[in-house]
Amino acid sequence: MSRFWSDHLVDLTPYVAGEQPKNVTDLLKLNTNEHPYGPSPKALEAIKLAANDNLRLYPDNESIRLRAAIAQLHGLDSKQVFVGNGSDEVLAHIFNGLFRRSGRALLMPDITYSFYRTYCTLYQVPVQLAPLADDFSIRVSDYTQSHGAEPAGIIFSNPNAPTGMAMPLADIRAIAAANPDIPVVVDEAYVDFGAESAIALLKEHDNIVVVHTLSKSRSLAGLRIGFAVADPQIIQGLNRVKDSFNSYPLDSVAQAAAVASIEDTAYFEQMCRAVIDARTQLTAQLIGLGFQVLPSMANFVFARHPEYDAAALAQALREQNILLRHFKQPRIDQFLRITVGTPEDCERLCNSLVKIIKKTH
Template identity: 65%
Template structure:
């Protein structure tokens, strides 16, 4: 611990991502990466961007990409905010929208753990609201009358790591119940079967929807995310961003992201391939003795009825397969398993049979 650190650094508890191991013939099913590559048009656009223009700063406003995203959701470009991955967008959201006179931020107790990291980093007071026993989010917990309105509300939909999703009526009810609070819906996995709350933006100016190109667009290595919201909320995020980093996306990222957004055919083909593989994998895991939560994501959250989750994860790792095991209250007996290609899912299940019978 360095004596040269700023005062607050020693007390930080950083987010810990999934293991990035270097194992021969590794099958990574622990970080929810898409098993199919990005749009060939995106790769072509990025290759074309690798020229002399890299000596120049990228478009400050990233107007071409923002317009492409706006067209897709029938919004205006000033309702689109871009960031270096959705995690950076979330960082700006916590800073710009959730520090409001000591009011509490509401969030589920079992959800994306980076939310708590940002609460600590920005010193955002918060309230953890327990999910139901089946890990569903109870809308009534978020719509009840309270003495002090929350500073904001944030939840992933579909949720991570559980995979469960709310419908638009439920999200609308939460946004309607708290018109003076920003309601942030993190939709990293929405393209794998859930409904996007972007459809509610015209009705609820307090709603903000966060997307990433890392999952359904297969561009985790590019680091591009975006938020959809009213122009007023976007203006607040821009103030924070431009006080921190005015050029978060480079020329290559802008070119690849725009081409990916515009290649609807590739997007539809690959996301449906993941959905089909997910349904088959859920059946196969159940046949092996797992209880599997309903999922509208590119992963499954499963618990074996007889064997310890940590031991199963270690057994798979010894065979060159990584899955995510969270050693956290309520979910310590669950594994989060990324959906791979059909061939990868077969390898997983064949290996699980050996691990479970060992």
């Protein structure tokens, strides 16, 4: 702690990202939900073309081509699209621009993306937690019934993180309809791996905000590209925040790669199918080893073994250069979040688990 810090830093607990080891040979990294396959070849070509003398110029601060590509993909108007430096920055602007409402609390699940609580502390937004059901699903009634004092807004991930479980559109529609005067933010970082997108509900409900990232299904985590889609008036508010913070959040190379990736529909669908198929196989393999695996619609699975401590399993795998994500949070401290890799990656993981289980018996 430094005497030069601003007052609010004392109470701020930063988000802890997944470990990114350096210089480890033969490392199998299944801890940060990165795509097992590379970006679209067309995106890589766009990066090469964008890396030219024009980098001396500032990028398009309105990201016109990128916003148009996103709008066309989802049947929207460009005025409904907001882009940022990864979905985390987009979420930060949402917290700052939509949830700071005279001390009213933000309603969210007790188990979800942990960055939400960090943003609440950073932007001084009180939190109201709705516990997940015993099966780790989101109870719709917690968001449709009277909350006493009206919350500042509602946010949840769909599929949820770190469980991977998804809600049907009917449930999201019910939540939005029950809360017409507050923003309902649906964080869809993993939606392309089998869930339904709430973007389809924007025409019905002007309070829905949907957040996407190109880090997961588009395999562009290294470029940091995210976006939100919503009613144009909500987007206007987010642009006010953005232009009061950083008018140039996306560089020229990132914008070019993002447009090319979005336009390469065939590659995108092929790679999503590969991950979904590998997830199905990995789930079956883990169940065969005695694990309980929650039903996932993401590019990861959330699993626990009734006979083995999750932290001990994670450490044993680490000793074999395999990284998974273990959370010490109550209710989920016996689960492991496992990124879906290639079929060969999944086979290596399961073979290692077999050896660990045999060794401990």
